[in-house]
Amino acid sequence: xxxxxxxxxxxxxxxxxxxxxxxxxxxxxxxxxxxxxxxxxxxxxxxxxxxxxxxxxxxxxxxxxxxxxxxxxxxxxxxxxxxxxxxxxxxxxxxxxxxxxxxxxxxxxxxxxxxxxxxxxxxxxxxxxxxxxxxxxxxxxxxxxxxxxxxxxxxxxxxxxxxxxxxxxxxxxxxxxxxxxxxxxxxxxxxxxxxxxxxxxxxxxxxxxxxxxxxxxxxxxxxxx
Ligand SMILES: NC(=O)c1ccc[n+]([C@@H]2O[C@H](COP(=O)([O-])OP(=O)(O)OC[C@H]3O[C@@H](n4cnc5c(N)ncnc54)[C@H](OP(=O)(O)O)[C@@H]3O)[C@@H](O)[C@H]2O)c1
Numbered sequence: 001x002x003x004x005x006x007x008x009x010x011x012x013x014x015x016x017x018x019x020x021x022x023x024x025x026x027x028x029x030x031x032x033x034x035x036x037x038x039x040x041x042x043x044x045x046x047x048x049x050x051x052x053x054x055x056x057x058x059x060x061x062x063x064x065x066x067x068x069x070x071x072x073x074x075x076x077x078x079x080x081x082x083x084x085x086x087x088x089x090x091x092x093x094x095x096x097x098x099x100x101x102x103x104x105x106x107x108x109x110x111x112x113x114x115x116x117x118x119x120x121x122x123x124x125x126x127x128x129x130x131x132x133x134x135x136x137x138x139x140x141x142x143x144x145x146x147x148x149x150x151x152x153x154x155x156x157x158x159x160x161x162x163x164x165x166x167x168x169x170x171x172x173x174x175x176x177x178x179x180x181x182x183x184x185x186x187x188x189x190x191x192x193x194x195x196x197x198x199x200x201x202x203x204x205x206x207x208x209x210x211x212x213x214x215x216x217x218x219x220x221x222x223x224x225x
Contacts, residue, residue, distance in 0.1 A: 002025060002026055002062060003025065003026045003027070003028060003060050003061055003062050003063075004016070004017070004020045004025050004026070004027045004028070004061055004062070004063055004064070004065060004166075005027075005028045005030075005057035005058055005059075005060050005061020005063070005064035005065070006027060006028065006029045006030060006057055006061075006064070006065050006067065007030055007054045007057055007058060007064060007065065007066045007067065007068060007076055007077075008030070008031060008065075008066065008067035008068035008089075009029040009030065009031045009038055009041060009051075009067075010031070010067070010068075011132040012067045012089050012127055012132050012135070013029070013031075013065065013067040013089075014041055014132075015132045015135050015136050016065055016067065016089075016127065016135075016170075017029060017041070017045060017049065018045065018136065019135070019136070019139055019170040019171060020166075020170055021045050021046065021048045021049060022139075022170070023169045023170045023171075024048075024169075025048065025169075026048045026049070026050075027045065027048060027049045027050075028049075028050055028051070028052050028056065028057040028060040028061060029041060029042065029045075029049060029050070029051045029052070029057065030051065030052055030053055030054040030056065030057035031054075032054075032068075032072070034053070035051035035052055035053065036051075038051035039051070054075070054076070054077055055077040055080050058076075058077045058080035058081045058084075059080040061084065062084075063084070063085050063086075063087065063162060063163070063166055064081060064084055064085070064086045064087070065086070065087045065089065065127075066086055066087070066088050066089065066090065066114060067089040067090070067127070068090065069090070069096055069097060070090045070091065070092050070093070070096075070097045070100075070110055070113075071096065071097035071098055073090065073110075073113060073114050073117055074117055076114070076117060076118065078117065078118055078119075078121075081118050081121045082120045082121065083120055083121070084121055084122070085121070085122045085124060085156075085159040085162050085163065086114070086118060086121050086122070086123050086124070087124055087125075087126050087127065087163055087166075088110075088111045088114050088123050088124070088125050088126070088128070089126065089127040089128045090110055090111070090114065090128060091110065091128050091187060091188050092110045092187070092188065093188065100113070106184070106225065108181075109125075109180060109181060109183045109184050109187070110183070110187070111123055111125040111153065111180045111183045112180050112181060112183070115155070115180055122154065122155070122156040122158075122159035123154060123155075123159075123180060124152055124153070124154035124156075124159050124160055124162075124163045125152060125153040125154065125180060125183040125186075126150055126151070126152045126163055126167065127150065128186065128187065129150075129151060129186040129187070129190075129192055129193045129194060129197075130150065130194070130197045131194055131197065131198060131203070131204075131206075133208065134197040134198055134206075134208040134209075135197075137207075137208035138171070138172075138197065138208045138210065138211070139170060139171025139172065140171050140172075141171065142168055146210045147171070147172070147173055147210075147212070148172060148173070148197065148210050148211045148212065148216075149172060149173035149174060149175050149211065149212060149213035149216050149217075150167055150172045150173075150174060150175070150216070151174075151175050151176075151177045151185070151186045151192060151216055151220050152164070152167075152174055152175070152176055152177065153176075153177045153178055153179060153180050153182050153183040153185075153186075154179065154180055155179045155180050160176060164176075173212075173213045174213075175213050175216050175217045175220060177220045184223070184225055185220045185221075185223035186216075186219075186220055186223070189225065190219075190223045190224070190225065191219050191222070191223065192216060192219035192220050192223055196209075196211050196215065196216065196219060197209060197211050
């Protein structure tokens, strides 16, 4: 696995791309405005990075990260992602995304919507519960005493193993929260969402705070909605 495709290259996509390049992966970035709008980020990332369309990033990636506003999930290209592993970072914010009745009544989860849209792709939920600045700051090499862990959810064990390997390479341990249907356990509104990775009164200004695997595991296990 050498190339990471990014569908969405904003706060989270850009941060994952920086961590991936630092770990020795090639990245193919994409967004909604087209590759020419990503020149600055490609230049910053150097020779391991290039930009393309979303379909090109999907086709090029050995692993692909979908990191766009949830409202746009139906625009994610289906065919080039067939059979691949996709990491879904998306969260549901009705004020940004509009109302989704099946999310409002908890009959499904946002990652299951993406999975339904990509029927032969193996979707794994990850990165959605950490603020992008904290994600950048908390990455540590394997075995570091202050390493943090990220929660994942997914229906395919082999896909989760691939994502675990990727997270390990870019600086994180992994806690498996179960199948995609359990992904709500670290979605907005839960105690595992956002705040545990920061310290300080004002979340947006907060300093990144180490969150070891046992703590995120306990938060995910005790989640309520
Ligand atoms: N910000 C965080 O700290 C954070 C943390 C965890 C999870 N998340 C979640 O992760 C997702 C991305 O968040 P973000 O903060 O990175 O958002 P962002 O900074 O607004 O970036 C969104 C990216 O998606 C691209 N995009 C939008 N529609 C697209 C489409 N149809 N096809 C391809 N690319 C498209 C945008 O491209 P253009 O700029 O060209 O439109 C932009 O590159 C959201 O669901 C968010 O809730 C965010």
